[in-house]
Amino acid sequence: EVQLLESGGGLVQPGGSLRLSCSASGFTFNTFAMSWVRQAPGKGLEWVSIISGGGDATYYTDSVKGRLTISRDNFKNTLYLQMNTLRAEDTAIYYCAKSRGGAVRDGLHIWGQGTMVTVSS
Amino acid sequence: DIQMTQSPSSLSASVGARVTITCRASQHISNYLAWYQQKPGKAPKLLIYAASILQSGVPSRFTVSGSGTDFTLTISSLQPEDVATYYCQNYNSAPLTFGGGTKVEIK
Numbered sequence: 001e002v003q004l005l006e007s008g009g010g011l012v013q014p015g016g017s018l019r020l021s022c023s024a025s026g027f028t029f030n031t032f033a034m035s036w037v038r039q040a041p042g043k044g045l046e047w048v049s050i051i052s053g054g055g056d057a058t059y060y061t062d063s064v065k066g067r068l069t070i071s072r073d074n075f076k077n078t079l080y081l082q083m084n085t086l087r088a089e090d091t092a093i094y095y096c097a098k099s100r101g102g103a104v105r106d107g108l109h110i111w112g113q114g115t116m117v118t119v120s121s
Numbered sequence: 122d123i124q125m126t127q128s129p130s131s132l133s134a135s136v137g138a139r140v141t142i143t144c145r146a147s148q149h150i151s152n153y154l155a156w157y158q159q160k161p162g163k164a165p166k167l168l169i170y171a172a173s174i175l176q177s178g179v180p181s182r183f184t185v186s187g188s189g190t191d192f193t194l195t196i197s198s199l200q201p202e203d204v205a206t207y208y209c210q211n212y213n214s215a216p217l218t219f220g221g222g223t224k225v226e227i228k
Binding site for chain 1: 122166170206208210214216
């Protein structure tokens with residue numbers, strides 16, 4: 001069974017850092033692109049970032065460029081999101097999601113249950 | 122960046138009613154469009170990809186049409202289990218933007 005399990009969320013002060021992890025199982029991890037998508041409380045979905053299966057291509061939404069960094073360890077079957085210089089507007093549930101295929105241009109087939117990040121003093 | 126505009130933002134319809142949601146892209150995205158269903162308190166679920174292909178297990182009452190900039194998702198006979206928020210997503214080019222969502226309720 002394909003599964004994604006996020007961890008690492010929590011309460012952090014503005015300007016602080018956090019690293020989210022997404023542990024994957026049930027599929028050949030290095031052949032699929034992976035994304036982070038977030039959802040602020042009571043709001044819609046916002047795509048954050050995507051990384052290709054091999055890790056050589058990454059893309060970000062403008063509001064996180066230079067602050068959030070996506071990466072993956074294909075030996076550990078784990079996706080990461082390093083979050084620096086956090087702002088109140090980064091408060092959200094963060095979902096990791098597996099693309100249908102290896103390319104970044106594909107639908108998001110499998111989603112984790114999400115991990116909550118709260119940025120507040 | 123490509124903007125995705127959904128309408129309506131919410132709707133209420135009777136069980137068995139036909140429901141249509143529209144999604145408009147600010148630029149041509151060919152068929153690089155997905156639809157997702159998110160039930161309250163749950164993670165989103167992929168319903169449709171490549172603008173018109175139903176993901177395995179999605180009921181046939183969900184139909185889609187469109188290409189280029191204008192897309193529609195239709196539920197031919199609304200069921201109680203369809204209560205959810207529906208999102209479209211461009212995946213033609215980054216950022217892979219979502220529409221604002223359409224909340225579907227039972228009247």
